[in-house]
Amino acid sequence: MAKQMKIRKGDRVVVLTGKDKGRSGEVLRAIPKEDRVVVQGVNMVTKHQRPTASNQGGIMQxxxxxxxxxxxxADPRDGAPTRIGVKIDGERKLRVARRSGEVIDR
Incomplete structure (x- = not known):
């Protein structure tokens, strides 16, 4: 069984390594089977799209x-990178920022 990812769609994240180091964005899609996430405006690649009935095609980013x-x-308090912990509140599990202790869940 794969380990559960603590980052979900809609979360605000900061990139730690690579060409986009230091940039932040919202998670558009989480892919738990591959341990990957798609972050808005990060890791942009060029794709050549063939025209179809619904779009005109061309070179897209x-x-x-x-x-x-x-x-x-990203820590809800100041936007700096933080790890995530879990706090049990009654019967609910809440994600908590380790850096500031603030609750992340909506």
Whole structure:
């Protein structure tokens, strides 16, 4: 059984390594089977798109998946990278920023 990813769609993350180091963005898509996430405006690649009935085609810039180990959650308090912990509140599990202790879940 694969380990559960603590980063989900809609989370604000900071890139830790690679050409986009230091940039932050929102997670557009999480791919748990491959341990990857797609972050808005990060890891942009060029794709040549053939024209179809719905789009005109051409050379497009799209976001490629990045490994989840290369990103960290942005702390809700100041936006710096932080690890994620779990706090149990009654019967609910809440994600908590280790750096500031603030609850991340909506």
């Amino acid at each position: 799209i976001e490629a998946p990045i490994h989840v180990s290369n990103v960290a959650m």
